[in-house]
Structures are given as C-alpha cells and as structure tokens.
Amino acid sequence: MQHAKPLPAYLIQRFHGWRATSYQDNKAWFKRLAERGQHPRAMVISCCDSRVHVTSIFGADEGEFFIHRNVANLVPPYNPDGEYHGTSAAVEYAVRALKVAHVVVLGHSSCGGVKGCHDMCAGLAPELLEKSSFVGRWMDILRPGFERTADVADAEERVKAMEKQAVLISLENLMTFPFVRDAVENDHLTLHGLWTNTGEGELHQFDPAIGSFAAV
Structure with a gap:
C-alpha cells in the first residue's frame, strides 16, 4: 500500500x-x-466528534466499555438486507456475544452531524441530498427528529432539540432488533439515553417518567 x-x-x-x-x-x-478476553459491562454508542471522550467522562478503565462511534451517535432500524452495517454489527456483537448489561446512547451539544441533518431537511444543504453523500444518507435516520421538532421556531434551539431526538430515535431503533428486544424484555439488558453539554461539562439523561432529559 x-x-x-x-x-x-x-x-x-x-x-x-x-x-x-x-x-x-x-x-x-x-x-x-x-x-x-474482554468482558465489558456496558456498550456505549457515541458520536465520532473528537470532543466526546467517553472514557474520560466516566473515568473508565481499559476493558470496561465496548464503544462504538459513528456520525451523530445514530442506530439504524433493524434491516438485515445483506449490506454493510457497521453499527448493527457492533450492537449484535455487544448484545449476543459479549452479553453487555447496558447499552448507552450518548448524544452531545454542537453536533455537526445533527446540524447537517437540520440543514439538509430545511433545504439549506443540497449537497447532502445527493445520493452519493454518505453523510446525507446516514443522516436520513434522523429525519423523523426534524419532523418532531417542527414546533421549535428558533433554528439553534431546534438543532439542540434534534440532538436529543438523535438519542431517542436510536433507542427506538434499538428495540427493533429482535435480540435487543428479547434481552430487554427478559431483564438481561437495559437501555439508557444520555446527552452531554461539552462546554458546560453537564450530563443529562432521558427520564421516561417525565418524558424528557434531566441533569444527573
């Protein structure tokens, strides 16, 4: 090479x-x-963003977390079509082979991928609409998040709301995987949704009791 x-x-x-x-x-x-071999307790799905340092945030040692990173910390829906699915493969390995007890989806502030999805859906980034755009086609996963935040008038606040929707949509998509759903329903696995404010050093978790994110 x-x-x-x-x-x-x-x-x-x-x-x-x-x-x-x-x-x-x-x-x-x-x-x-x-x-x-490795015996991690949790899988963390986080963004590729260089500012998101999972092991530092949680003070984790080697062997503690099985970490998968992609643009905007997204999980696609279950779709065994024979194509390449890096994220789906990582989830399968973590749940079925490593038998992790937790899967954590970690979103973050100022996410460029989420901003790109917002701009694409708003007609401000035509290049992402091209079939040849890997980023654009990946961010199609988050299109429902753009629709769900239609009542947020301010663009900056809408992007922030979409960052949290990226976490929620990923949690929803995780439950479309039969082996994830079975593990959750049999109390062998728990799912967690987090969002971190990088600049403020804050961590928020989704609380189903109130239907929103709250600071930990």
Missing part, C-alpha cells in the same frame, strides 16, 4: 510515553485483558 505513511513523530512520542507510564504501571492488568 504505497499511500500509507509512518505516524507523525508526536504520536509516536505519545505512545512511548504511555508505554513507559500507564502500561508499565498496569502491565499485569493489560496481560490479563489480553489472555482472558
């Missing part, structure tokens, strides 16, 4: 720094993880 190049020097330096500190201090733990 002629186009692959060596890592930038600063990344190599960081690796050696990690190996000399964190790895050396916890070598036995890393070896145990390698030999005994």
Whole structure:
C-alpha cells in the first residue's frame, strides 16, 4: 500500500510515553485483558466528534466499555438486507456475544452531524441530498427528529432539540432488533439515553417518567 505513511513523530512520542507510564504501571492488568478476553459491562454508542471522550467522562478503565462511534451517535432500524452495517454489527456483537448489561446512547451539544441533518431537511444543504453523500444518507435516520421538532421556531434551539431526538430515535431503533428486544424484555439488558453539554461539562439523561432529559 504505497499511500500509507509512518505516524507523525508526536504520536509516536505519545505512545512511548504511555508505554513507559500507564502500561508499565498496569502491565499485569493489560496481560490479563489480553489472555482472558474482554468482558465489558456496558456498550456505549457515541458520536465520532473528537470532543466526546467517553472514557474520560466516566473515568473508565481499559476493558470496561465496548464503544462504538459513528456520525451523530445514530442506530439504524433493524434491516438485515445483506449490506454493510457497521453499527448493527457492533450492537449484535455487544448484545449476543459479549452479553453487555447496558447499552448507552450518548448524544452531545454542537453536533455537526445533527446540524447537517437540520440543514439538509430545511433545504439549506443540497449537497447532502445527493445520493452519493454518505453523510446525507446516514443522516436520513434522523429525519423523523426534524419532523418532531417542527414546533421549535428558533433554528439553534431546534438543532439542540434534534440532538436529543438523535438519542431517542436510536433507542427506538434499538428495540427493533429482535435480540435487543428479547434481552430487554427478559431483564438481561437495559437501555439508557444520555446527552452531554461539552462546554458546560453537564450530563443529562432521558427520564421516561417525565418524558424528557434531566441533569444527573
């Protein structure tokens, strides 16, 4: 592969720094993880956004979370059509093979993917309507969220509301997977919806009792 190049020097330096500190201090733990395999308690589905750092938010160690990241932390509906489904495959592996006890969908503030969906649905981003747009076709999953927030007049507030709809729609879609629904109904799995305000360091969770998100 002629186009692959060596890592930038600063990344190599960081690796050696990690190996000399964190790895050396916890070598036995890393070896145990390698030999005994992973047994995470929870799966977290979060956005690709570089500002969303799941392990830092929850102070998680290696082996604790099975993390899947995609644009706007979306889960598509169950659709076994034989095409490529990275998110669906990750959910299947987490629930059926790893048997995680929790699946957490984590949305966040200032999400570029959600903003793109808003603009696409509002006719402000025609490039995302193109069939060749991977982002646009992925964000089609969130189109119901645009419709559900039609009563929010302010565009900025509507995007914020759509960020939370991305979490709720993903939770709804998770329940269309037969193995997820069975695990939930048999009390082997619980689903959780979270939204974090990156700038304010806040975390909100969906509370079905009040039908909205509340700060934890």
